[in-house]
Amino acid sequence: MGHDTDSLWEAPIVLAATPIGNLGDATDRLQRLLLSAEIVAAEDTRRARHLCQALGISAPGRFLSLHEHNEASRAQEILAAAHEGTTVLVVSDAGMPAVSDPGFRLVSAAIEAGVGVTVAPGASAVTTALALSGLPTDRFTFAGFLPRKASDRRRLLERLAGEDWTTVLFESPHRVAATLEEMARELGPTRPAALCRELTKRHEEVLRGSLAELAETFAQRQEQGTVKGEMVLVLGGADLAEGGVELSVEELAQQVVDRAAAGEKLKVVAKDVAEGREVSSRELYDAALALRK
Structure with missing residues (x-):
């Protein structure tokens, strides 16, 4: 390998972002990594090969599948190869690996094993949607795909009810109308939102409005079969939200308990939830402790 290619592999494992729609978003670095990787670990090897064909690239490396069902076992094989000096490129179907896509378990295992890993940045549906939404971007959180299980989804919505940060979520086309209706009901009809569809593609569309307005729009589209x-x-x-109702101490304390149950520290969550509200973190902490009993 020449010096220029060597500089691509400062770590044996590189996670690289792939285009989320527009092929022009494939970086030069991604293309050079595809040309030099000895192993390409892909969420879907067929999709990865199609990407190479679209880019006019003939990737010489060995393609391995790395998806949610085999990542735990496949990670060890990849780490063993990387430990011996094999260069491994990790890609998902679209966007950044490990962000609602395979890659997290591999990165975690690599850190534990002391194997070097780095990132070749690029397209991301999360930040693209956030920038286009027209909603505050100074503080935001990412919640991934909405849970399918009703109880899990309800817990998330309870948390979002009092969340003052902008939140980015993924949803499937066949569920989005029902999700918007449920959110309008549970979070309030005036809560502002933006629904971003087909980002960076030819038919990109961003619909902005209240949850009630978006729910009505997609209910109509679902009837027409155009979602x-x-x-x-x-x-x-x-x-x-217009006319937003201030949550009670008990409701806020329940949010603290729910977040603590998910692994966050009770005191830290109490302070975070209390910020900007007419309740002290100490009062919320005590109320959360009372709920736990």
Whole structure:
């Protein structure tokens, strides 16, 4: 390998972002990594090969599947190869690996094993949707795909009810109409949101409005059978809703308990939830402790 190619592999494992729609977003670095990787670990090897064909690249490396069902076992094989000096490129179907896509378990295992890993940045549906939403971007959170299980989804919506940060979520086309209706009901009809569809593609569309307005729009589209494409939902903070109702101490304390149950520290969550509200973190902490008993 020449010096220029060597500089691509400062770590044996590189996670590289792939285009989320527009092929022009494939970086020069991604293309050179595809040309020099000895192993290409892909969420779907067929999709990865199609990407190479579209880019006019003939990737010489060995293609391995790395998806949610085999990542735990396949990670060890990849780490063993990387430990011996094999260069491994990790790609998902679209966007950044490990962000709602395979890659997290591999990175975690690589860190534990002391194997070097780095990132070749690029397209991301999360930040693209956030930038286009027109909603505050100074503080935001990413919640991934909405849970399919009703109880898990309800817990998330309870948390989002008092969330003042902008939240980015993924949803499938066949569920988005029902999700918007449920959110309008549970989070309030005036909560602002933006629904981003087919980002960076020819038919890119961003619909902005209240949850009630978006729910009505997609209910009509569902009846017409025109709900298609990849969906990213950006939800404005609770403080942006018109006539927003201030949550009670008990409701806020329940949010603290739920977040603590998910692994966060009770005191840290109490302070975070209390910020900007007419309740002290100490009062919320004590109320959360009482709920736990």
